[in-house]
Amino acid sequence: MARAGLTTERLVRAGAELADEIGFEQTTPAELARRFGVKTASLYSHLKNAHDLKTKIALLALEELADQVSAAVAGRAGKDALTAFANVYRDYALKHPGRFAAAKFRLDPETAAASAGVRHAQMTRAILRGYDLAEPHQTHAVRLLGSVFSGYVGLETAGGFSHSAPDAQESWTEILNALDTLLRNWPTTS
Amino acid sequence: MARAGLTTERLVRAGAELADEIGFEQTTPAELARRFGVKTASLYSHLKNAHDLKTKIALLALEELADQVSAAVAGRAGKDALTAFANVYRDYALKHPGRFAAAKFRLDPETAAASAGVRHAQMTRAILRGYDLAEPHQTHAVRLLGSVFSGYVGLETAGGFSHSAPDAQESWTEILNALDTLLRNWPTTS
């Protein structure tokens, strides 16, 4: 019988595509094996188990997203950097919903520490270099930005803003504008 | 053999507790049956299937959360209402992580339309009555608030802010303060 040419790499890449098509939750060894026209058991020389597959897709997604954000933010500052970061993040999520869901997959601590997740945190903080925010306000602002981005895109991909005016793009633009204003006038006393 | 006294109501309530203990994803008919000391098949006269169980837990969580938020917001306005809403929301999520995850469960459109989810939207909008925001800015602000709340709490429950200073409570307080400032000075031109 002809061999399918399975490798961990190919399986993970195909798994990411599968996630975008049918959802991250539904991306399982059985489904992946069907896609390659092989038996499920054949995957287990390349993947430890179902959890390992999901973890590797999550790491791929984090990496891709960090690369794209990094490229978009390079050479920009202030509001320019803010919107570049935000738009790349959102576009990635809308274009790759399965990978985006994968990026939220709960990794165990040491895997997370070695993942591209840390680059996301660094880049978020880098954006704030264009604004005049001292610690601890800077950390609070980093957390706000992370919350807005992941929250907005999470709600949008979950269908939260469909079937209601104004459309999601318009809100997104205005929210970024509002965040820029807020960062330039961050209240340091309550 | 003595009967266990299963009802849909009891199963869903137990399912919600189970979700808080072991996670929403792990809350399945098999696990629930074990908890009641009955066979899995016995659940199927009270629940259509596994998806039905999850849907009903999600509806319960949305209802509980809407009730608590509603009680907290009543009689308050402006920043007072904002922080009351936000704190109840966050406290619920931290106290009931499984239910909170359930509240994010993707419902089919007509179920969602009949759920307490619409009360959440109404209450978020009610908060903005204390701020002077005309449409379409009001809708954009509603979406921002929803994004921040769900985003922040989502990241926090996922462990995003643990093991790093300052602690999550401090950021939360400052972020609510910043949001209040932003809502009082919402930029209406870019």
Add this chain to the structure above:
DNA sequence: GCTGCTTGCCTAAGCATCGTAGGCAAATGC
């Protein structure tokens, strides 16, 4: 082109879950 080794995908099997169908016994009404 043959021989033998490596490696990749296979079959077989165990175990768990979801969900359906039909049976028996406990609760309820008279």
Add this chain to the structure above:
DNA sequence: GCATTTGCCTACGATGCTTAGGCAAGCAGC
């Protein structure tokens, strides 16, 4: 006490995850 209803059961089929071991495809050397 008897009949009916109802609730939980056993039995089963389908599907998925995962391990163990087998066989043949592909490559190395001659």
